[in-house]
Amino acid sequence: MPLFQYKGRNQRGEAVRGHLDAASPDAVATQLLNNGVIPIDIVIAQARADIFGALQARWVANTKITLTDLSLFSRQMYTLLKAGVPIMQALRGLRESTQNPAFAKVIASLGESLDTGLELNNALRRHPKVFSSLYVNLVQVGETTGSLQDVFLQLALYLEREKDTHDQIKSATRYPTFVVTAIFIAIFILNLFVIPTFAKVYAGFKIELPLATRILIASSNFTVTYWPVLLFTLIVVIFSVRYYVNTPEGRYRWHKSKLGIPVVGRIIYQATLGRFSRALAVMMKSGVPLVQGMTVVSRAVDNDYISDRIVQMRDGVERGETIARTAAATGMFPPLVIQMIAVGEETGSVDELMLNVADYYEREVDYDIRNLSTAIQPILIVFLSIMVFILALGVFLPMWDLVKVARQS
Missing domain, CATH: 1.20.81.30 (Type II secretion system (T2SS), domain F)
Structure with a gap:
């Protein structure tokens, strides 16, 4: 939306001036009149080309509107409408009090849409990334039946529980994701730094290395030689999977397979x-x-x-x-x-x-979720035990063979 510069007089007759983001000069005039300011002059301000202004605008655009913002907005709307506050005044108050600058712009846009004569549900439809179809449809029912404040209460309760569910799912997946990621990082470090050191020591032995040791050394040599290729392949795979998951078929398959993850x-x-x-x-x-x-x-x-x-x-x-x-x-x-x-x-x-x-x-x-760690720990312990067992065989079997050779000599 363009930036307008205005001049006017407040209710005490004092001269005031400032800037407002709005769709048109009429929308600016309406906002000023609603705030008790009589507009005298409204012109489009010069473009804000300074670096700070550009960075601030970009930061606002990238600020995410969360379920907490929506649930708080719904509960505050319920409280204000129940107290008899007109909806336009309620939106102005919420726009000024919200801590999220991106959501403040959305609320301001809602007020401007209502100024042009749109109903609230149609104003909400202009922001599909913020207000879901469920939210818009419930507001439409509330406007039709005259129970808008009750609908906002239902939405607040629903969104609060929705946030709790999202937090629970994140909590459920955070621990296993962290452990599995740490395991793969440890494997990569072992292959890149630890096993090559042992390989140099074993290279001087005049004995045939056990199969487990030869496999570990071959894996380490492959990692050391081709780690840039492996890293590039990993990045390509990650972006390819993300692209596929964003397609309708990929999203459907991922959502179905996600439900089959153990525990x-x-x-x-x-x-x-x-x-x-x-x-x-x-x-x-x-x-x-x-x-x-x-x-x-x-x-x-x-x-x-x-x-x-x-x-x-x-x-x-x-x-x-x-x-x-x-x-x-x-x-x-x-x-x-x-x-x-x-x-x-x-x-x-x-x-x-x-x-x-x-x-x-x-x-x-x-x-x-309370029993999640108890259910996952046996799986992780078995997985780690297998890794440690293979690593121990590969590292210590040659030493055992050396001891036997020394005893025979």
């Missing part, structure tokens, strides 16, 4: 189903039709494999089947959860039962 995959799977159950419950509780809710939620679970199964459920519901039957057909849910969904359909309280399903999965995730 950690189960946590990711249950956390994703918990997210689906809670999102669908929030949609239904806000008055969104079931089929539309499933369509929106299928895009919000952040896993293409499970999203495809949710679409299958939606298609089954459209054909007139029950939710419990379509859920059983996908194979995603255990019998206990399917029974809970069936009870919810019979009693007409599917939204409440889906919240119970979400609580069930979230308790399972909490339990699995």
